[in-house]
Amino acid sequence: MPESECVQCPRESPERETLQGSLGQLPPSIQPFPADWPLLRFLISLYRAPAYHLILEGILILWIIRLLFSKTYKLQERSDLTAKEKEELIEEWQPEPLVPPVSKDHPALNYNIVSGPPGHRIVVNGKECVNFASFNFLGLLDNARIKEAALASLRKYGVGTCGPRGFYGTFDVHLELEERLAKFMKTEEAIIYSYGFATMASAIPAYSKRAAFLCQKGNPRKARVTRRFIVVEGLYMNTGSVCPLPELVKLKYKYKARIFLEESLSFGVLGEHGRGVTEHFGINIDDIDLISANMENSLASIGGFCCGRTFVIDHQRLSGQGYCFSASLPPLLAAAAIEALNIMEENPDIFQVLKMKCRQIHKALQGTQGLRVVGEAFSPAFHLQLEESSGSREKDIQLLQRIVDQCMNRNIALTQARYLEREEKSLPPPSIRIVVTVEQTDEELAQAASTIKEAAQAVLH
The missing domain is CATH 3.40.640.10 (Type I PLP-dependent aspartate aminotransferase-like (Major domain))
Structure with missing residues (x-):
């Protein structure tokens, strides 16, 4: 073969010489292995690596092995109970009530019975009243x-x-x-x-x-x-x-x-x-x-x-x-x-009529003894809350209910606002809710405001 066509033999390559040179620095136990084995390359790089690098890699490998084979939870250690101890625990255990205790006078258990449509006038417990409790804003319920x-x-x-x-x-x-x-x-x-x-x-x-x-x-x-x-x-x-x-x-x-x-x-x-x-x-x-x-x-x-x-x-x-x-x-x-x-x-004018009636009773209820008006003057549903709480929500509810009952006896149907107390994120104070409709006359609005004021004075004085 001509000299110009001759290629370098792998035995004479620079990489081979480098490996052979490194091989001379290795311990005699690994000298017999051929210099181009992958294992030998790994051992040479391992031999040359700094000590801190090897320690860090070793720690990481051990940590990975620990994560792979460790359990994600630990069983709680417990001691086995004897049959007698189990019986004693069973006898002592009392289950929570299926339904929480509720007093017999709870408002939800005492219904107001309505006879007939809950329109402008409503018959509650056999007594006809002007309805200030139903959301019949436009008076269309009995239209x-x-x-x-x-x-x-x-x-x-x-x-x-x-x-x-x-x-x-x-x-x-x-x-x-x-x-x-x-x-x-x-x-x-x-x-x-x-x-x-x-x-x-x-x-x-x-x-x-x-x-x-x-x-x-x-x-x-x-x-x-x-x-x-x-x-x-x-x-x-x-x-x-x-x-x-x-x-x-x-x-x-x-x-x-x-x-x-x-x-x-x-x-x-x-x-x-x-x-x-x-x-x-x-x-x-x-x-x-x-x-x-x-x-x-x-x-x-x-x-x-x-x-x-x-x-x-x-x-x-x-x-x-x-x-x-x-x-x-x-x-x-x-x-x-x-x-x-x-x-x-x-009849688009109906909305202006409703707004005027809302403003009328809202203004008439201002200054009610012991109560404050809560809500916009144009809102057809607003609230009457106690100016000062008694310190007990249950007692506040009872006071407001006495006002509602007195108004009912004088032919004005009102109701308290009700809430799912345990589910409310921010429980509002107890209140009487007033609902205005276009069917209520000016005289009835004035009568309702006067009746509420007198009942509040009698109950809260």
Whole structure:
């Protein structure tokens, strides 16, 4: 072979010479191994490594082995009990009561029995009174037109639906009501539920799932970032105050949150046309992501609705449990709600009448001895609380109940606000709730204020 074509033999390569040189520095026990073995390369690198490096690697290896073979929990050490000790423990153990003890005079066990419709005048325990307890704000509960519409629907459809919306539970009257609600609220679409409480209780979980809100628009990364919600009542049930919606809208855009607005008390009450707190403040409806309200107050029906953009409402049709799995709203109640909307649109002055009556009794109750008025002057549901608590919630409730009873004896039907005390995060003070409706006359409002003042003076003096 010509010299120019000759290639270097591996035995004469620089790497070989380096290994051979290192081999001479190794202990004699590993000298016999060929210098190009992987094991030898490893031993050479190990031999050359600093001591601290070897110690650190050894600690890490031992720690990994410990993690792989150690248990994630430790069994609690216990000593075996004898049969006699077990019997003694069983005899000493007392189970917690299935139901906590409740006094026989608890308000929940003492019903006020209503005979007839709870309209403007209500018969309670056989006594006719002016009703200041039912959320019949627009006085439509006993309206002849609504009753006739419900009766006509009853003749056409029967009593109920006996199935969810997706299983032959969707009637044409349901679609008509949803269309009317969306048009009234000036939103793209609406959805109705068969039970008022289930409306918001179904809507919130539907959007709280992972990437639920914006995945429909093909952007799950953005959905994870913006899954923040501001859930607020238009008029607060527990205080009768209005939410600061303009400030909340600013917070929405500042922190990229979504606003869920619950308007069960403000729908059919606030605003020039009764559209609620958005109309009251002049807020653009597009700034609110979801509006919810029940139809059990102003519309004098049953159920609830949500309204908003189409993609928001369509998501509820797939994920709202109260919509997917509950029997749909009886058609007669949907027909009643439609007729109530007709009346609201035909008589927009009704909202101004309601507001004036609210201001009238609110002003008349100012200065009531021992009580303070809590709530906005234009709120149709507000509270009377004790100016000074007795120090015992139970005693405060009893004092307020004596005022309610005295008013009932004088033909004014009131009620105390009730709460699930153990479930409340911030339990409001005991209070008497006053509900105003458009049917109450000026004389009846003055009579109610006078009666409450006299009863408070008699009980709290």
